[in-house]
Structures are given as structure tokens and as C-alpha cells.
Amino acid sequence: MFNRRHFLRAAGASLAVSASGWLAPFANAAAADPKRKRSCILLWMNGGPSTIDLWDLKPGHENGGPFKEIQTNVPGMKISEHLPTLAKFGDKMAILRGMSTKEGDHERASFQMKTGQLPMGPINYPNIGSLISKEIGSSTAELPNFVSIASRRIFFLNDPASPGFLGPNYAPLMVGTSNAFNEPSGDKLWEQLKVENLERPKSVDAKHGDSRLSLLRDMQEDFAGGRPTAISDSHVAAYDRAARLMTSNAAEAFDMTKEKPADRDRYGKSLFGQGCLLARRLVEKGVPFVEVTMSGWDTHGNNFDFVKKNSEHLDKGWGQLMIDLKERGLLDSTLIVWMGEFGRTPRINGGNGRDHYPNAWATVLAGGGIKGGQVIGKTSKDGTTVEDRKTNTNDLLATVCGALGIDHEKQNMSNVGRPIRIVDKSAQPVTEVVS
Known part of the structure; x- marks a missing residue:
């Protein structure tokens, strides 16, 4: 994420004027290319969801817990x-029950799932949202390429939200924040999902606002002219795009008051549900990559109470998103990726909870670019191992790229002068789910 610290480092204190507080998040490019055929919504389950209680239940086994299975609209x-x-x-979804990854630490696993790499060495690996939005976004439109909604704003040593060596032009615009330990619920949570300081102060009219932006642009260009680097060039572009958004109708995508209260309520009174509504609004306006975070999945204790409560929010928000995208003719062009950093132990611990477990778990792909109605992979009867079609992180990310029409072996130049593939060449995409 491109924040105030990065701005001061690159541009110097002389440019830290009042507008920098809100202009910084717009360092990424805008995207509303009408020719773009695909969008992607990542539903990120922060904390590691108990997929054995969601997508791969084990009824009758002591590891199975109290939940029952229900039939989807696809037999079996x-x-x-x-x-x-x-x-x-179910006919629009592909459940990958053979996920098997290597990291059981929140930070390292989040980094791996969002970059395809382990956090080590000198290379600054970019988030998959930055990589994808670079490929299917546009640098000339008025909305960001990559919007991250309700993310957990804690800066790890290895930030999984970073655009890495792609640079600040591909950083996400962060909207709203989440709590790591529970999913916020209540009335008017949609009010948290707005771009701060987007409008001019009431005391500044349009003429004076334009003059100030013009002055700021001149200062920035003078600074960049004496220091011709990729970072300073990115700042110039960021100011131009931010100014364009200020004067554009495209910014109305973030105005949740445009939705009728009844329509907002259909998504549920949770931050995740309202984030799904905002994601739909952004996709409608052509944003190519949107991430919506849902917290509260770190269920070491009272797993089943938390998962049941979280499932209500998940089903309401994601379910209504699917309904709306389908009704608007957007579901077939919008890929939805559901995943967290790992799954949770089949064995139930003494606190009636489940612990971190990357060995055998599940992710879900739905919508555009996916052949739905499929379950790929199989875990053992006790849920501890993958018995068929083991899928690792890079396999999943390559499959996502394939569904979006992206060559996952395409290369970008890294910060150490070495070309790096979008996804490692060892990846084996799950081709049977890609339409």
C-alpha cells in the first residue's frame, strides 16, 4: 500500500501539503476500460477459515463437528x-478440496497465498491483486485498478498488500478497516466504506481548488524533473489520477447512499456484507480487481459458534453478491475467489476449537471463467490428508490467471533486475475448472 510514509520518503517534506493525506492512496492506476472482459473479486477470509465446516464436511466422523451438509443445486x-x-x-462454483500448502503462520501464509512466494530474500514480490490489475486494468480511467475493502491495516514485516517491485502505481486503494478477531456487525457499517477527504472543503470553491491542484502539480513536476526515478514519476501520475477522480462522476461508485436502504440490508448488517455491495458497485464501474476482507476466522476456541455466526454473514453478503451480479449480467464476466491463509485442524481441540492447518483444506472459485458445479480434490475420511488432486498455492493462482485470460508465466522485471513470472513456472493450473 502506498501511504504517507512512502510519500515523504519519495517526494520530500516540501511536498507534504494538505492534499497528500488523501492523494497518496491513489498511486495505483484507474480502470474502467469498456473493452475489458473480466473482473476479479477476492473474498479474503482473514485468520484462516475452518473449511472442514464449510466446504468439506465429515459427517459421522469424530472430526466432523455438529454441522450438517445440505445439497446444492448440483446433485451430489x-x-x-x-x-x-x-x-x-453450486452450478456456478468449483470447490477445490485438495488444497495443501506449507505455511501455518498467519503472516507467512498470508504473504504466500497473496504472492505465491515465501517472504525471503531481496525480491519485493507483489500482491496478486497488483499483478492481475496490471494485466487487465487501464492507466487512463478514473477509478483505481485495485481496491481493497475492510482490510486489516497492520503492517507486517512482509506486507501481503504490497505492490512490491511493480511500484506504487499498482498499490491498492484501501477503503475501510477490519478487526482481526471478529467480523463487525450492526447498522450503518456502510458509512465506513468511503474514500476520505475526496471532496473539496466547503470553504474552497472550484476555481481556487483547481488553482491549488495546478500549483501542487507544478511543484511535483519540478521535484520529479530533478530526480527522474520511477517513484517520482509514479507520484506525478498519482496526483493526476486523483485530481481526475475528484472532478469525475466515477467517484459516486463509493457513495453507498446511492443504494436504497432495503438494497443495502439485503447484503446483511456486517462490514463484509456491505463490502460485497461496494465490490458489486465497483465492478459495475469497471474496476478490474476488488478485495473484500472478512475477519473473525481464527477460531482456536469455540470454533463452531464462531463459524456459524460468520457463515450467516458470509452467506448473506456473498450470496447477495452472486444474485446481483447474475441479475445484472455480470456474473459470467466476474471471477470470485474465496480463500484464506490456510484451513484449520480436523481434530477438535480442548477448547472446542480448531487450530492452524495448511496440510488439507479448501478454496472456492465461482463465476466468470469457471466451469461450475464441480468438486476437485478429495481429503481423507478424517480430513487430515489430501488423497486426490493435491493443489498448492501456485496451482491456485495460475488457475485464477487462466480464468481471467492471463498468461501466468508472463514476466515482470523485479527490483533486483531479474525477470519474475506472475506465477512460478512449476504451477500446474487446475485446467478442468477453467472455461
């Missing part, structure tokens, strides 16, 4: 009883 394809709306979209 069953999921949790607490996901009834999503069950109606």
Missing part, C-alpha cells in the same frame, strides 16, 4: 447447512 455437491443461499449457486 454438498456444503454446510449454514450456507443456504450459496447452495443455490
